Amino acid sequence: MIELIGVHKGFGAKQVLRGVDLSIARGESMVVIGGSGTGKSVLLKCILGLLEPDAGRILLDGQDVREAERDAFLARFGMLFQGGALFDSLPVWQNVAFRLLRGRLKRPRAEAREIAVEKLRRVGLGPEVADLLPAELSGGMQKRVGLARAIAAEPEIIFFDEPTTGLDPIMAGVINELIREIVTEMGATAMTITHDMSSVRAIADKVAMLHAGKIRWSGPVAQMDASGDPYLDQFIHGRAEGPIETLR
Amino acid sequence: MSRALYRLSAPLAALGRSALGLLAAIGRVTLYAFEALSHIFRPPFYPREFAAALLNVGWLSLPVVGLTALFTGGALALQIHAGGERFSAEAVVPQIVAIGIVRELGPVLVGLMIAARVTSSIAAEIATMRVTEQIDALVTLSTHPMKYLTAPRLLAGLLVVPALVAVGDVIGIYGGFLVSTGSLGFAPGSYIQNTWDFLTRADIASSLAKGAAFGFIATLMGCYHGMQSGRGAQGVGRATKASVEAAAVLILAANFLLTNIFFAA
Ligand SMILES: Nc1ncnc2c1ncn2[C@@H]1O[C@H](COP(=O)(O)OP(=O)(O)OP(=O)(O)O)[C@@H](O)[C@H]1O
Numbered sequence A: 001m002i003e004l005i006g007v008h009k010g011f012g013a014k015q016v017l018r019g020v021d022l023s024i025a026r027g028e029s030m031v032v033i034g035g036s037g038t039g040k041s042v043l044l045k046c047i048l049g050l051l052e053p054d055a056g057r058i059l060l061d062g063q064d065v066r067e068a069e070r071d072a073f074l075a076r077f078g079m080l081f082q083g084g085a086l087f088d089s090l091p092v093w094q095n096v097a098f099r100l101l102r103g104r105l106k107r108p109r110a111e112a113r114e115i116a117v118e119k120l121r122r123v124g125l126g127p128e129v130a131d132l133l134p135a136e137l138s139g140g141m142q143k144r145v146g147l148a149r150a151i152a153a154e155p156e157i158i159f160f161d162e163p164t165t166g167l168d169p170i171m172a173g174v175i176n177e178l179i180r181e182i183v184t185e186m187g188a189t190a191m192t193i194t195h196d197m198s199s200v201r202a203i204a205d206k207v208a209m210l211h212a213g214k215i216r217w218s219g220p221v222a223q224m225d226a227s228g229d230p231y232l233d234q235f236i237h238g239r240a241e242g243p244i245e246t247l248r
Numbered sequence B: 001m002s003r004a005l006y007r008l009s010a011p012l013a014a015l016g017r018s019a020l021g022l023l024a025a026i027g028r029v030t031l032y033a034f035e036a037l038s039h040i041f042r043p044p045f046y047p048r049e050f051a052a053a054l055l056n057v058g059w060l061s062l063p064v065v066g067l068t069a070l071f072t073g074g075a076l077a078l079q080i081h082a083g084g085e086r087f088s089a090e091a092v093v094p095q096i097v098a099i100g101i102v103r104e105l106g107p108v109l110v111g112l113m114i115a116a117r118v119t120s121s122i123a124a125e126i127a128t129m130r131v132t133e134q135i136d137a138l139v140t141l142s143t144h145p146m147k148y149l150t151a152p153r154l155l156a157g158l159l160v161v162p163a164l165v166a167v168g169d170v171i172g173i174y175g176g177f178l179v180s181t182g183s184l185g186f187a188p189g190s191y192i193q194n195t196w197d198f199l200t201r202a203d204i205a206s207s208l209a210k211g212a213a214f215g216f217i218a219t220l221m222g223c224y225h226g227m228q229s230g231r232g233a234q235g236v237g238r239a240t241k242a243s244v245e246a247a248a249v250l251i252l253a254a255n256f257l258l259t260n261i262f263f264a265a
């Protein structure tokens, strides 16, 4: 359903993506792992068209995303940003229901609010946070509001940029389960970035590892441990020694 | 090329580069302005954003506009009286205050106050949204940032700054009136009569037209520089500074241009 072919992206002299090839099937949960700063967030932004790749093609259902009608294209996506990216001038519920309050998915305010409160509940937040401003929430709570916003309009394709960083282990477990549910019950296609190996095992159908601007390894999560790839092994086990260079 | 020739040409090349850079910037701003204007007229519209912009640009600017105009009108009356006395023309205070305020000082001071108050806050807000990925989030939520952020603010600037200028004009004249009747010995009735008789419809129209132009420039610069913001807190700071500088200079330049168009016949 989503296909990336030779995607390159750099900023100035710095090359971040150097030919990424990756494909994600409909209804599949793909998890992207890789060192900090390897360009995982940049990859998601390229797919969404927030950043323009320098070279390569990105296809959605066989159509180049640059040729797609922008509104219809974006209506299929939900995205949780790494930093939450909540609108700080709007209360929490209006953040979650943003899509439902305007544009083609618009519905009555009361109904939109109800949906927002329900989505907040699914990410473990009570109705009392609905009227707070984002600045009044903790980092982990903001992340979960961002998650609720990403799933509020029940999009077909959802991108999660580090959904569990900053959460306590129990809440992380809840969020992992939620993502799994969204994929299996709603049939959504998910692409998740995470550094948390227990999340990987809980969420992923397939895993792809980004290293040095390319997909170093990709395959079903069950084969991850027996890949025989020294880079992947080092990453999974969090070893300081190995082929991936660390500065100390 | 010989080294001497190169040395000679280097400053010229630098000059050329900065001139080209300036032209490119003017081009970008112009394109941005046209695109933003076109979004004012095409749906979807965001009435809540527009209402918030009206409140912020207009209503909440009233105190600062009023005070600026009041003090300036008062000072103007004193100066004209002192200057006029030298050739026994102190009776012209009401007429010159009226012209000075309505034609020039009212619109310019309101414009500069709006640049200080509104341009800076728009730029800082939008730049922060850019830096914290809120603009990206807007896009992924199928909302055009130009429509949602820029168009309502521009429209508010266009519509409400002329009203602020009208208020500023009235309060500025009132400032002159207070000083003149309070300490310069003018009779209130004839002061008002003189002011009213002297001002023409063209004076008032030019004042409001300047207001619209300055409101447009002030909000446009806030939005444009906010959107262009670099990364981090430093990016926000630079964007804010650049927006106020650009708005102030452009407002004064536009004022010169408009005065030329309206009054230099
Ligand atoms: N807008 C931008 N301008 C310049 N450089 C950028 C920009 N966005 C990302 N980069 C650079 O691209 C590289 C990859 O960034 P990215 O955010 O994708 O990393 P990441 O893999 O998501 O890391 P992390 O796991 O820490 O979130 C970084 O070195 C970053 O400095």
Ligand SMILES: [Mg+2]
Binding pocket: A040, A041, A042, A082, A161
């Ligand atoms: Mg990232």
